[in-house]
Amino acid sequence: MRSIAKALGRSPNTITRELKEKRVRGVYVPKKAQHKTYWRRYRSKRNCMKVAMSKALSDVVHEKLELLWSPERIAGYTKRELGLLVSKKAIYKYAKSRCLERNFFWTRNKKKGGRKRLHASPADIGKRLIDTRPTVTSSGHWELDFIVSSRSGTVLMVLVDRWTLYTVIHRLERKTHEGVLRVFAHVRDRYGIETITTDNDIVLAKWREMEVSLHGVRFFFCHPYHSWEKGFVENTNRWIRSFIPKRRDLATVTDDDELRFVLRYLNETPRQCLGFRTTRELLLENRVS
Numbered sequence: 001m002r003s004i005a006k007a008l009g010r011s012p013n014t015i016t017r018e019l020k021e022k023r024v025r026g027v028y029v030p031k032k033a034q035h036k037t038y039w040r041r042y043r044s045k046r047n048c049m050k051v052a053m054s055k056a057l058s059d060v061v062h063e064k065l066e067l068l069w070s071p072e073r074i075a076g077y078t079k080r081e082l083g084l085l086v087s088k089k090a091i092y093k094y095a096k097s098r099c100l101e102r103n104f105f106w107t108r109n110k111k112k113g114g115r116k117r118l119h120a121s122p123a124d125i126g127k128r129l130i131d132t133r134p135t136v137t138s139s140g141h142w143e144l145d146f147i148v149s150s151r152s153g154t155v156l157m158v159l160v161d162r163w164t165l166y167t168v169i170h171r172l173e174r175k176t177h178e179g180v181l182r183v184f185a186h187v188r189d190r191y192g193i194e195t196i197t198t199d200n201d202i203v204l205a206k207w208r209e210m211e212v213s214l215h216g217v218r219f220f221f222c223h224p225y226h227s228w229e230k231g232f233v234e235n236t237n238r239w240i241r242s243f244i245p246k247r248r249d250l251a252t253v254t255d256d257d258e259l260r261f262v263l264r265y266l267n268e269t270p271r272q273c274l275g276f277r278t279t280r281e282l283l284l285e286n287r288v289s
Helices: 002-008 012-022 030-048 055-066 071-082 088-097 177-190 207-213 231-243 255-268 279-288
Strands: 141-147 155-161 167-172 195-198 218-221
Touching (some): 002 012, 012 030, 055 071, 055 088, 167 255, 207 218, 231 255
Parallel strands (some): 141 195, 195 218
Antiparallel strands (some): 141 155, 155 167
16 A cells, blocks of 8 residues: 555555545546546535526525525435435525525624623622532523613513523513513413523622522622623524614514514524524423433
């Protein structure tokens, strides 16, 4: 192998792989090896054109890209729900050939870099920090954040379950202690709450009283200026902002139309990290178990 590789100016591994893959009944025949190479390249190229060659696939890809689904999600969905096998690479290639990249979520919503802050200690030394947060094995452990508007005092209160990624959004006319507590009570009665992870928002300054009112619910806090530590809800906020952009007066957001559509998108879209199941499916499975 090494002498052949030296004569051809190739790596010994290349020669070994060529003989291993292209032998026919233990014998290497150059003509047959070339034929095998041709068909391998043909199948590879054909697989990347699979979407364009199938109307059923192209219809699904167009429909889901309009809904801002990623190629990975579309590939997983078509395999799980429709029994159609297609790779994410084929979908990417098809989307680029048809100028559909505008529907890629992260193309539409580029993240802007920010100034890094030094690690700081919370003013309330009695707060439980995120370092002591328990590992989750079931639903009921939520991350909390608020989407605010510079045009009014209306806010969107966003809760994401860490186990199922199920999302709850409530609109508050004012961000007050009483309003936040009412939402917590509603979520607790409907879905269950064991822990809440949040940042150091002033509205949660009375977190001890909230724990007493919610009967055993425990609060955990990010380090100051480290909101990214609650990554589930921060990432969800980016998705929500793709439908409700910044500088939008949140008082004009309608519960029946816009918020319901956003929630349906977040909770009923298959996710790669969940095995292409939806968060609603996983929440139901968890509650039944």
